[in-house]
Amino acid sequence: MEALRNLEGVKVLYDFPLAKISWVGTKGKACYYVKPFSLDALLDVLKIICQKGIPYIVCGNCSNMLWGDGFFEGVVLDTRALQACSVEGNLIKAQAGVRLGELIKISLIHGLEGLEVLAGIPGTLGGALAMNAGAFGRCIGEFVKGVTVWHDGKVLTLSRGEIDFGYRRSNLKQCIVVEVLLELSHSKGDLWKIFNDVIESRKSRFPKGRNLGSVFKNGDSYFAGRVIEEAGFKGYSIGRVRVSEKHANFILSDKDASAQEYVELINLIKREVLRKKGIRLTEEIVYAGSFI
Known part of the structure; x- marks a missing residue:
């Protein structure tokens, strides 16, 4: 190489x-x-x-x-070093490595509303788009006007109509997001208050510690954390990983935890929730690399 x-x-x-x-x-x-x-x-x-x-x-x-x-x-x-970002009117153009938190602050400085409800989500813009990250009933895909991607050896610019966004998914997973154009709305409201309220809400609802956020997607008729709790998994551990006692859709890990312990606990939860509740949970987290 x-x-x-x-x-x-x-x-x-x-x-x-x-x-x-x-x-x-x-x-x-x-x-x-x-x-x-x-x-x-x-x-x-x-x-x-x-x-x-x-x-x-x-x-x-x-x-x-x-x-x-x-x-x-x-x-x-x-891609985290790709940090270029510019604002023109109600449009924000940003590269894939811009952290979502920084992007939200830029939007608020310019009086642009929409992204503030996504405060506290720790990913980059590229990753947020690929999974259509969201919170409080809103998703980042709602604000996309266009995306520049690498696909099959070519750089392409996709319009909003060419992108298929759904609940925690998009067809952008088949591409590499390079740059994004977001269209927001001007507002005279107190957007910083909403931002701070969202941050405080996340702190009160979600556990601290080493975790990957929500492990499973919610369904149309159920919340994943609730059915996991009802299946008896709050506080349950395997090795150095354990289900949070604060929110059952979060798995916490100790410093020396292995991915295999994480996978074993995930698979056990899926089997038992299916057996006890008749629900097939689907992961929101992404598996990467090589698993033994």
């Missing part, structure tokens, strides 16, 4: 311990960790790894990604 090392504006590490970017712990490693510091550098990296047929995983803040304990024979491509 000398070709990657020779690129300007790119950080390349080998035999990379994934615990350095995991929020909950893992024993896994990746053959390569690559971090481009500009949009051009990102595109150069993608051209090389696609030409050589090297497997790759794109990540941002990794706040909902469970990395496996095995060795990933490929590239972990970190």
Whole structure:
């Protein structure tokens, strides 16, 4: 992979311990960790790894990604250095690595409403779009006017009508989000109060500690946390991971926890909720890397 090392504006590490970017712990490693510091550098990296047929995983803040304990024979491509962001009228153009929290603050500084209800979600813009992150009945996909993506070796610009957003999903998972154009609305309301209220609400409802956020998606007729609690899992643990006693849809991990312990607990919850409640839970978290 000398070709990657020779690129300007790119950080390349080998035999990379994934615990350095995991929020909950893992024993896994990746053959390569690559971090481009500009949009051009990102595109150069993608051209090389696609030409050589090297497997790759794109990540941002990794706040909902469970990395496996095995060795990933490929590239972990970190987009967090792609931070360019500009505002024109009620439009915000931002690169994929912009943290959602920073994007929300930028929108509030310019008196633009809509994103404040997403306060406290820890991911990057690219990851938020891929999973259509949301809270309090709103999703980020509602505000998308256009997206620039890498797909099948080409840079494409998609209009809102070409993107399929649903509950915690989008067809953007098949692409790499590069840049996003958001359309918001001007407001004279107290948006900072809403922002702070949302933050306080999340603090009161959700547990502290090492976790990946909501593990399972809610259904049309049920809340995942409630059915997990009703199945008797609040406080239940396997090894160094445990179901939160504050909110049963959160799994907390100790510092030395393995991904395998996380997976075992998830699978047990799924089996028992199906047996006791007749409900098939679907993960909201994303599995990444190699699982033993």
